[in-house]
Amino acid sequence: MRTREQVIPGILELFNQYAIHATWATVGLLFHKNRVELENTIPIDKPTYDFLNLSAYHFMKHEGIGNDELEDPLHYSASIVKKIASVPYQELGTHSYSHYFCNEPGQTPEQFRADLQAAKKAAEPFNVALNSLVFPRNQFNSGYLAVCKQEGIKSVRTNPTDWFWNIKSTQKESKWLRLFRGMDAYIPSGDKKSYPVSQLKMQEGVLLQPASRLLRPWSPKLKFLNHLKLRRILKEMTQAAKAGEVYHLWWHPHNFGWHPEQNLKELETIVKHFEKLQKKYGMQSKTMTEVVEDYTLVNAATNK
16 A cells, blocks of 8 residues: 555645645544654543444554554654645545544444544644544434534535435445445446535534545456546536536545556546636536535525
8 A cells, every 4th residue: 555655645746736625534543643642632532332343442452553653654644644734725624533433333422522622632733623524434423413513613524315325334234235335436326416505504503515426446357447437427527517516526545555556547537627627617626614615605695
């Protein structure tokens, strides 16, 4: 895997070259440069999952992690976070502090609050406000939105409206759900993926921003499916641009780690297509917080 040394710098280079605005939903544990910083930030009220192996703290206790970023670059990424924050138009969002699972049995809203507070504390040295949240494993939980609002979160990403994106738990998930989520990347099998800003919903004072498409990584085993996946994304982007709608593309940078050259080449094809749509239809690139600003303007104009 070459996520740190090739993938993330490669993504940032492309984003900088094409002025792409992006939100990086980052796990708070990765904001640290050494164990002392990490241990000073860990919340007292940790998640009490029924399945202990879901807990990052359980992993750290039983598997162990290194002392600093040089020794253990997989668990400390302060230099990478700093690099992201230094590139124009990049927003540091949160993916919770401990990769917190909001739909798993055993944990509580107050433990989630403690987790968000730890994430904010970890972000303080970088002088950034964590305005946007992406729920780990896409476990959107509307019951936790009030906590998000109280802890300064302005927007969260929700899942597509398709039934196969209704993710309740990571435990014993139906194979049919995973199968249809995978198929939809290549063959039309779900709902329309773009939407106007005016149709976004505010709940508990937090703006809900549905995901559109997961950019699945390039694979030598998929061959023609790689082409189908990319063609679907470009077509959906074009449809969104023509309609003046939002198209929320997302992926995990570490998914690019096995074949970085091919994955970055696909991403370059996407951002070049965006540049064409920008010139032809006025399509814009936005962070999640910038979409909140757009929604506020549209809502204010509508209510005049």
